[in-house]
Amino acid sequence: MKRPQIVILGAGYGGLRAVRILQRHIFVHEADIYLINKHEYHHETIWLHEASAGTLGHEQARYLIPDLIDKLKVHFIPGTVEKIDVENKKVHLQDRKISFDYAIIALGGEVETFGIEGLKEFALSITNIDTARQIKEHIEYQFATYRAEGKADDTRLTIVVGGAGFTGIEFLGELTERIPKLCQEYDIPQEKIKVICIEAMPSILPGFDRDLVAYARSFLEQRGVEFLLGTAIKKCTENGVIVSKGDIQREIKAKTVLWAAGVRGNSVIGKSGLPNHRNRIAVDSHLRVPNYPFLYAIGDSSLVIEPETERPFPATAQMAIQQGEYVANDILARIRGKTDTRPFVYQHKGTVCSLGKEDGIGVVFGKKIRGYKAAFMKKVIDNRALFLKGGLTLLLKRGKFRPY
Amino acid sequence: MKRPQIVILGAGYGGLRAVRILQRHIFVHEADIYLINKHEYHHETIWLHEASAGTLGHEQARYLIPDLIDKLKVHFIPGTVEKIDVENKKVHLQDRKISFDYAIIALGGEVETFGIEGLKEFALSITNIDTARQIKEHIEYQFATYRAEGKADDTRLTIVVGGAGFTGIEFLGELTERIPKLCQEYDIPQEKIKVICIEAMPSILPGFDRDLVAYARSFLEQRGVEFLLGTAIKKCTENGVIVSKGDIQREIKAKTVLWAAGVRGNSVIGKSGLPNHRNRIAVDSHLRVPNYPFLYAIGDSSLVIEPETERPFPATAQMAIQQGEYVANDILARIRGKTDTRPFVYQHKGTVCSLGKEDGIGVVFGKKIRGYKAAFMKKVIDNRALFLKGGLTLLLKRGKFRPY
Numbered sequence: 129m130k131r132p133q134i135v136i137l138g139a140g141y142g143g144l145r146a147v148r149i150l151q152r153h154i155f156v157h158e159a160d161i162y163l164i165n166k167h168e169y170h171h172e173t174i175w176l177h178e179a180s181a182g183t184l185g186h187e188q189a190r191y192l193i194p195d196l197i198d199k200l201k202v203h204f205i206p207g208t209v210e211k212i213d214v215e216n217k218k219v220h221l222q223d224r225k226i227s228f229d230y231a232i233i234a235l236g237g238e239v240e241t242f243g244i245e246g247l248k249e250f251a252l253s254i255t256n257i258d259t260a261r262q263i264k265e266h267i268e269y270q271f272a273t274y275r276a277e278g279k280a281d282d283t284r285l286t287i288v289v290g291g292a293g294f295t296g297i298e299f300l301g302e303l304t305e306r307i308p309k310l311c312q313e314y315d316i317p318q319e320k321i322k323v324i325c326i327e328a329m330p331s332i333l334p335g336f337d338r339d340l341v342a343y344a345r346s347f348l349e350q351r352g353v354e355f356l357l358g359t360a361i362k363k364c365t366e367n368g369v370i371v372s373k374g375d376i377q378r379e380i381k382a383k384t385v386l387w388a389a390g391v392r393g394n395s396v397i398g399k400s401g402l403p404n405h406r407n408r409i410a411v412d413s414h415l416r417v418p419n420y421p422f423l424y425a426i427g428d429s430s431l432v433i434e435p436e437t438e439r440p441f442p443a444t445a446q447m448a449i450q451q452g453e454y455v456a457n458d459i460l461a462r463i464r465g466k467t468d469t470r471p472f473v474y475q476h477k478g479t480v481c482s483l484g485k486e487d488g489i490g491v492v493f494g495k496k497i498r499g500y501k502a503a504f505m506k507k508v509i510d511n512r513a514l515f516l517k518g519g520l521t522l523l524l525k526r527g528k529f530r531p532y
Numbered sequence: 533m534k535r536p537q538i539v540i541l542g543a544g545y546g547g548l549r550a551v552r553i554l555q556r557h558i559f560v561h562e563a564d565i566y567l568i569n570k571h572e573y574h575h576e577t578i579w580l581h582e583a584s585a586g587t588l589g590h591e592q593a594r595y596l597i598p599d600l601i602d603k604l605k606v607h608f609i610p611g612t613v614e615k616i617d618v619e620n621k622k623v624h625l626q627d628r629k630i631s632f633d634y635a636i637i638a639l640g641g642e643v644e645t646f647g648i649e650g651l652k653e654f655a656l657s658i659t660n661i662d663t664a665r666q667i668k669e670h671i672e673y674q675f676a677t678y679r680a681e682g683k684a685d686d687t688r689l690t691i692v693v694g695g696a697g698f699t700g701i702e703f704l705g706e707l708t709e710r711i712p713k714l715c716q717e718y719d720i721p722q723e724k725i726k727v728i729c730i731e732a733m734p735s736i737l738p739g740f741d742r743d744l745v746a747y748a749r750s751f752l753e754q755r756g757v758e759f760l761l762g763t764a765i766k767k768c769t770e771n772g773v774i775v776s777k778g779d780i781q782r783e784i785k786a787k788t789v790l791w792a793a794g795v796r797g798n799s800v801i802g803k804s805g806l807p808n809h810r811n812r813i814a815v816d817s818h819l820r821v822p823n824y825p826f827l828y829a830i831g832d833s834s835l836v837i838e839p840e841t842e843r844p845f846p847a848t849a850q851m852a853i854q855q856g857e858y859v860a861n862d863i864l865a866r867i868r869g870k871t872d873t874r875p876f877v878y879q880h881k882g883t884v885c886s887l888g889k890e891d892g893i894g895v896v897f898g899k900k901i902r903g904y905k906a907a908f909m910k911k912v913i914d915n916r917a918l919f920l921k922g923g924l925t926l927l928l929k930r931g932k933f934r935p936y
Contacts, residue, residue, distance in 0.1 A: 187717065252680075261718070262673075262680035269666075269673040276656075276666035313591065314665070315571075 132159045132463050135219055135228040137209050139165035139193050140173065141445045142427035143234030144517050145452030151198040153460055161202045162226055164219065168192055168206050170517070171257045173236075174445050175510070177295060180254045180263040180386075181302035182310075183485065188526065190257055196518050209235065212400040214420055230422050230459045233397065233409070234452070237428035237443070240390030240406065246364035247290075251387040254295055263386060267303075270383050271314040285321050286382035288369055290361050291389025292327035293334070294481055297344060299388060300325060301483035304351035323353045324380060326371055327389075328360040333481065340489035343498050347483050391443070393429050405431060408443075413471035415455050424459070426451035432474065441474060449516060450474060480506045536563045536867050539623055539632040541613050543569035543597050544577065545849045546831035547638030548921050549856030555602040557864055565606045566630055568623065572596055572610050574921070575661045577640075578849050579914070581699060584658045584667040584790075585706035586714075587889065592930065594661055600922050613639065616804040618824055634826050634863045637801065637813070638856070641832035641847070644794030644810065650768035651694075655791040658699055667790060671707075674787050675718040689725050690786035692773055694765050695793025696731035697738070698885055701748060703792060704729060705887035708755035727757045728784060730775055732764040732793075737885065744893035747902050751887050795847070797833050809835055812847075817875035819859050828863070830855035836878065845878060853920060854878060884910045 134150065136143045147163050154161070169190040178184035193204055207221040212231065219226045239255055241247040252263045270284040287303065289296050303323065311318045325332070325348075332355065333341050345355065356371065363370040368381040393407030402409055402417060409417050409425040411432060417423040427448035432441045441447055454472045461469045480490030480502050488502030497505060507528040515523045538554065540547045551567050558565070573594040582588035597608055611625040616635065623630045643659055645651040656667045674688040691707065693700050707727065715722045729736070729752075736759065737745050749759065760775065767774040772785040797811030806813055806821060813821050813829040815836060821827040831852035836845045845851055858876045865873045884894030884906050892906030901909060911932040919927045 258676075258680040258682075258719075262676040265669065265673040265676040269669040272662075272666040272669040276662040278662075315662075 131157065132229040133162065133227055134159050134459060135162045135164065135226055135231045136234060137164050137212070137219065137231065138234035138236055138427075138429075139163055139170045140234055140236045140427055140448065141513070141517075142448035142452040143232065144170055144193075144196065145449045146232055146234065146426070146456040147197060147202055148517065149453055149456035150460065151201045153456075154201060156200055159463060162205055162228075163193070163197065163202055164205045164207055164209060164221065164226070165193060166206070166208050167257075168194070169257075170196065172510075172513075174513070176254045176256070176260045177299040178302050179257070179260040181299060181306050182264040182268070183302045183306050186257055186261045186264070189260070191518065191522065191526070196522070209396050210399075211396065212402070212423075214400065214402070214417075214423060217422070228422075230462075231424070232452075232455050232459075233417075233423065233425040233429045234427050234448070235394035235396055235429050237391035238394055238407070239387065240392040241387065242390060244361055244364065247361075247387055250364045250366055251290065251385045253387045254299060267384055268310070271310055271316060275315060281383075282320065282322075283368065283381040284383045285316065286368070286380070287321075287323050287384045288380060288382040288386065289323070289325045290369070290385065290387045292325050292329070292332035292355065292357070293389065296325060296327070296386075296388040297333055297348070298482050299386070300348050300353050301487070302485075304348065304353060305484040307352075318352075321352065322382075324356060324382070325353055326356045326359050326361055326369070326380075328358070330358045332357070336479075336481070336489075337491060337496055340491070340496060340498060344481065344483060344489050347487060391428060397425075397429060414458055414469065415451055415472050424455045426455055432472070434474075444479070445513060446477065446479075447474060449513065478505075480509060482506045535561065536633040537566065537631055538563050538863060539566045539568065539630055539635045540638060541568050541616070541623065541635065542638035542640055542831075542833075543567055543574045544638055544640045544831055544852065545917070545921075546852035546856035546859075547636060548574055548597075548600065549853045550636055550638065550830070550860040551601060551606055552921065553857055553860035554864065555605045557860075558605060560604055563867060566609055566632075567597070567601065567606055568609045568611055568613060568625065568630070569597060570610070570612050571661075572598070573661075574600065576914075576917075578917070580658045580660070580664045581703040582706050583661070583664040585703060585710050586668040586672070587706045587710050590661055590665045590668070593664070595922065595926065595930070600926070613800050614803075615800065616806070616827075618804065618806070618821075618827060621826070632826075634866075635828070636856075636859050636863075637821075637827065637829040637833045638831050638852070639798035639800055639833050641795035642798055642811070643791065644796040645791065646794060648765055648768065651765075651791050654768045654770055655694065655789040657791045658703060671788055672714070675714050675720060679719060685787075686724065686726075687772065687785040688787045689720065690772070690784070691725075691727050691788040692784060692786040692790065693727070693729045694773070694789065694791045696729050696733070696736035696759065696761070697793065700729060700731070700792040701737055701752070702886050703790070704752050704757050705891070706889075708752065708757060709888040711756075722756075725756065726786075728760060728786070729757055730760045730763050730765055730773070730784075732762070734762045736761070740883075740885070740893075741895060741900060744895070744900060744902060748885065748887060748893050751891060795832060801829075801833060818862055818873065819855055819876050828859045830859055836876070838878075848883070849917060850881065850883075851878060853917065882909075884913060886910045 169192050171190040175189040179186040179189045211220040217228050239253045274284045307321055332345055359371050359373040361369050362372050370379050397404050397407045408431040411425050411430045415424050428443045434441050458469050478492035482488040486503050488506050489498045490502045511527045573596050575594040579593040583590040583593045615624040621632050643657045678688045736749055763775050763777040765773050766776050774783050801808050801811045812835040815829050815834045819828050832847045838845050862873050882896035886892040890907050892910050893902045894906045915931045
């Protein structure tokens, strides 16, 4: 009898977690496991706002995948998935095809620009290691050029952040922590710096507890962030953005525009002809693609509906990790002949939004926290994520044990 | 009797050295000394190629002037000199005028573009702290963007250096030392990087010993530098440079163009109506401006003719330091009533051109050196310059005692 082939597409939070569970529980000759990822490394998506602001080196936020897997059980293939051929159960890479009996789609997200003109060309986004370090270098280059060119072009010192969701707010926390240091380094008076956050919704962190939201907003405002709420970005150009609030349009000139307002699924999902909403698959109760019981989708590739509210859960790292664990166990059970596995149930443990390295807000196990405690919990969460991926070795190597 | 007023314009190698000698030998009420400088800090001009390449932090290459002067004897005035009114013996700053009995013009150099079109707009230059850190950030930003934009625009990885004189060659030494690290950091295959040095003269380091020049050239070529000699830059654009060799013109596409081929004096000299050659003053045997016995010019502000060859000495830090010492002593002697002071004699101790941190070429006290020994001597020279400016305190704080 041929051994079943399990293919995991993507080594993000979900994919890597699935691999870790599979390699722990599977016997060496029980199945062939293939992990496919675009880069040789896994990156900490939830640390990218720090790498982008320059408060954490980007090398700190990535690890080589071969160091995280059991090479006796898992074959790692660096490569870009171009298509999933569900009829023939084959994954197409650039230069080869891989057959599978079970596949886990864990391809992560792409930037969602909602069709806003110029965003793709002129805005930067916190998407991956490549773009995060570009943002850091872009901001430093603007600061360095401001004085060197001697023109006092203030638009070089204006940073626009589009979106006041989780990513936008956490980035602002780090950025405002770094700005005083940058100003000192580049001899720029701090009052020259403008940081403007533009959000189409009437509040920052939509859906979050109102008291905590107020705390976060006032915290960032005290650090000099200007919020334009209920304001939409209409267009992005080389010189900045055109925004509108009600009927009034105006231009905000800025050499740095960061778009942190939307994530959609990977375009491979659409191209492969799978049913999708903005390249996310509305999975069944076992996180499988409807009508394809051998095909799972997790993380940003999936859309999980919350039974109570009938709205999709936000695609967080926490969700992806739990999904990864679930699908690994589900596949393992089916390989071993079990058919009546239990459906996926998401356990919401909490959410913490950092505000720089020493402050934050959050709800953990139903309890509201803020300030020092939230910053502490954020590090606990970050460290736990490390442990789940790479065990004690990775935790000790990369854990966040900075004094606070 | 009124105390004589001595004004030093510029706190570079020459100006600062003059201040150090004056403050050591003058009595507290013997004269009023004013030091005027554009920035609050002095920078190590001869380390700027390192800061530009990113092999030395720019903060390492500057020191606060107030830490280097004796505040009982010297008044430091941060400000930009706009004009020297020699008839009324007044220096005009932006917001005030300062009278003087003796003045030392030590204003440093500006970039000489020889009228080449587009250089001012599109090329970077190793001139001061502002531009050095801009170069570093510019190169990093190009590397960071190369991957992030995903277009494989190779012109982002092409660096053109205009000029194979001292600055150009020392910069290439540092740059080629840094490139392997940058490639690793930004996931770029090293063979993608192109470094092209363009020099109008038929050789690099014109005037230097031929064996040593051959050594330096082959050293840098082994590190991947391509030399286009006897080749002139005709024009610089947003996309690179147009060069010509004989009748043949061609375009070299590069997002980074560095101009390291010329220095002229400060434009204030021309604006003040002083006799000059490219804003340098051909001084008399006492380093004074002809016809103005109370006005001295040193460093890049001066032109000193070598008696044997009848050609000007190159304006080096070594020259500026000796000039600073000389004029301080000359003024001191005149204040004290001496009129028959001895003329300035330049003592050439040697020249070392570094090739990165561990190699170099040079002639020291008439002896040719290269490799490890030259790198060692370079550090000795750097440390000596520190000691002359800031004594043991500065030497211990900023000295180059890296292992080699």
